[in-house]
Amino acid sequence: MLDLAKELQGNTYPGRGIVLGRSADGKHAVIGYFIMGRSENSRNRVFVKEPDGIRTEAFDPSKMVDPSLIIYHPVRVCGDQIIVTNGDQTDTIRDGLVAGRSYIEALRTRCYEPDGPNYTPRISGVVEKNGAYCLSILKSADGDPSCNHRFFFEYDAPIAGQGHFIHTYDHDGDPIPSFTGEPKAVALDYACINCFTNALWDNLNPDNKVSLYTCFIDLETGERQERIINKHQ
Numbered sequence: 001m002l003d004l005a006k007e008l009q010g011n012t013y014p015g016r017g018i019v020l021g022r023s024a025d026g027k028h029a030v031i032g033y034f035i036m037g038r039s040e041n042s043r044n045r046v047f048v049k050e051p052d053g054i055r056t057e058a059f060d061p062s063k064m065v066d067p068s069l070i071i072y073h074p075v076r077v078c079g080d081q082i083i084v085t086n087g088d089q090t091d092t093i094r095d096g097l098v099a100g101r102s103y104i105e106a107l108r109t110r111c112y113e114p115d116g117p118n119y120t121p122r123i124s125g126v127v128e129k130n131g132a133y134c135l136s137i138l139k140s141a142d143g144d145p146s147c148n149h150r151f152f153f154e155y156d157a158p159i160a161g162q163g164h165f166i167h168t169y170d171h172d173g174d175p176i177p178s179f180t181g182e183p184k185a186v187a188l189d190y191a192c193i194n195c196f197t198n199a200l201w202d203n204l205n206p207d208n209k210v211s212l213y214t215c216f217i218d219l220e221t222g223e224r225q226e227r228i229i230n231k232h233q
Contacts (some may be wrong), residue, residue: 001162001185001186001187002165002184002185002186002187003186003187004019004163004165004186004187004188004199004200004203005199005202005203006203007165007184007186008200008203008204008205009203011167011171011172011205012171012172012205012207012208013036013038013169013171013172013176013205013208014036014167014168014169014170014171014179015036015086015120015167015168015169015176016033016034016035016036016086016123016167016168017032017033017034017123017165017166017167017168018031018032018033018084018085018086018123018124018125018135018165018166018167019031019032019033019163019164019165019186019188019200020032020084020125020127020133020135020155020163020164021133021158021162021163021164021186021188022131022158022159022160022161022162022163022188023160023161023188023190023216024160024161024188024189024190024191025160025191026160026161027218027219027220028216028217028218028219029127029131029133029158029216029217029219030163030188030196030214030215030216030217031075031082031084031125031127031213031214031215031216031217032196032197032200032212032213032214032215033074033075033084033086033212033213033214034200034201034204034209034210034211034212034213035056035074035086035210035211036204036205036208036209036210037208037210038172038208040063040065041063041064041065041066041070042070042210043208043210043231044058044059044060044063044064044232045057045058045059045070045071045210045211045232046058046059046211046230046232046233047074047211047212047213047228047230049226049228050073052076052077052078053073053074053075053076053077053082053083053090054073054074054075054213054228055071055072055073055074056070056071056072056073056074056211057071058071059230059232059233069087069113069115069120072085072087072088072090072091073088073090073091074086074090074213075090075213075215076090076091076094078093078094078097078098079097080128080129080222081097081126081127081128081129082126082127082215082217083097083103083124083125083126084124084125084126084127085122085123085124085125086120086122086123086124086168087113087122089106089107089110089122089124089138090124092106092107092109092110093106093107093124093126103124103126103134103136104136104152107122107124107136107138107150107152108150110122110138111138111148111150112138112139112140112145112148112178116145117143117175118175118176119139119140119143119145119175119178120168120169120176120178121137121138121139121140121168121178121179122137122138122139123135123136123137123166123167123168123179124136124137124138125166127217129222130219131158131217131219132154132155132156132157132158133154133155133158133164134152134153134154134155135152135153135155135164135166135183136150136151136152136153137150137151137166137179138150138151139151139178139179140178142178143175143177143178153182153183161187161188161189162185162186162187162188163185163186163187163188164183164184164185164186165183165184165186166179166183166184167179192216193214193215193216193225193227194227196214196216197212197214197227197229200212200214201229209231210230210231211228211229211230211231212227212228212229213226213227213228214226214227215227
């Protein structure tokens with residue numbers, strides 16, 4: 001088990017990140033999603049609550065340059081499932097599930113983001129009613145856009161106090177290197193959603209962090225506790 005706070009402290013630019021797992025008391029499914037930015041356009045964003053999840057929007061609309069890859073719904077509730085991603089593939093997965101297909105079938109229609117030379121990976125997660133979850137990453141072949149790689153990871157019986165963390169970039173760079181390997185096993189020994197939220201936000205790089213969403217889902221009742229932190233608000 002890695003220490004999530006230390007993982008964040010030691011990386012100035014993991015990009016966008018998803019954390020899924022189970023709370024220390026075993027009673028809640030845990031979700032965390034954050035975005036970071038290096039450019040003014042990427043940093044000019046906030047998370048806004050929606051009836052079925054959250055969306056990104058420009059903090060200052062007059063400064064928005066290109067919304068194509070930065071304005072989307074990171075989180076959507078679809079029946080008993082919650083989808084969390086770093087792009088508009090949230091809707092691809094949602095539409096696939098509604099049509100009776102699996103999240104894997106849905107993501108086989110997508111690839112990495114067309115933002116060369118970085119070719120940012122698309123990372124996605126789906127949380128089930130019973131707390132089981134999956135994570136995936138769609139990425140170029142070590143920066144070569146001629147080949148798309150798709151990796152899927154499924155966790156059927158999450159252990160209390162444990163989770164998995166995946167992010168778009170290994171670290172800062174130019175071009176920025178894509179995440180490599182499997183999702184990182186991390187300890188989720190937090191007593192409450194506020195503790196978890198603070199552990200993420202306080203340890204993200206202060207210059208590059210933009211917004212954070214967290215959620216604790218009661219596995220017995222389905223009740224959701226949610227938190228949003230925006231640097232600009």
